[in-house]
Amino acid sequence: MASDPCDGCGRPVKIPGGIANVWTFADHRGTGMTLEFEDGSSHLLCYPCIEALPEDPTDEDVAALEDPGDREEE
Secondary structure (H helix, E strand, C coil): CEEEECCCCCCEEEECCCHHHCCCCCCCCCCEEEEECCCCCEEEEEHHHHHHCCCCCCHHHHHCCCCHHHCCCC
16 A cells, blocks of 8 residues: 655555556555545545645645644554
8 A cells, every 4th residue: 555645744554456456356455545634735645644734725725734643543
């Protein structure tokens, strides 16, 4: 499973699917998702960062996300 850094905190976000999992039927879940904002920008975020965002987030909200150390991990 591939991973890319979270745009908020830098934590690796596992990305399910792709060629690495083509021959397996195991249940591979990601640890985040890409969100597209109303201004057309998109951000790959881990679930703890997604939960920390306010309603109707902006780029500034993503930039303001802190290190997830004090947030509970899923």
